[in-house]
Amino acid sequence: MNAALKRFRIVAWIVGTFLILLMFVAMPLKYLAHNDTMVSVISPIHGLCYMVYLVLAFHLAQQAGWKFWPQTVGLMLGGTVPIASFFVERWAHRRILEEHPQAADPKVRTEEPV
Template identity: 80%
Template sequence: MNAQLKRFRIVSYIVSTFLIVLMFVAIPAKYVWGFDTLSTVISPIHGLCYMLYLVLGFQLAQQAGWKFWPETVGLLLGGTVPIGSFFVERWAHRKILEEHPQAADPKVREEEAV
């Protein structure tokens, strides 16, 4: 589960970053200044990353044994709001470590034992 959690965390940060750039840089550049190149590049990248986010989020929720509503749905919808997946990722990380302490990174477990 540790590897699954790491993959989800990485993709979650990527999805949020691309969504923030898309919403606050690329879209205004397209509609205010008429510069649509940035939007046409970032939109498909964010879309692909969001699909990966959905797959990894669903797999993580299944592995953690979460119910479909509200945990899994909330996790999957977290990537639709700018900066939302940052918060959802932290929530999921804490919840999984509470429910499955063996999912903690081995280095972190060694430091906590000292």
């Protein structure tokens, strides 16, 4: 589960970043400056990354044993609203670590050894 969580977290950040770029940089350039170059570049990248995000979110939810509604659907919709993927990623990370402590990265120690 650690690998699935790590993959999801990385893709969630990539999807969130490209969606922010699309909505707050490329779209204003398209409609205010009549320049759709950035939209034509960023939009397909975000679309491809979002498809990967959907697959990884579904896989992570299945491994975590979450119900399809609302956990899995909520996780999958996280990449559709600007900045939501960052919050959904953090929520999923915390929840998985609570439910499956073995998913914690063994290289990262949260407590000092006694």
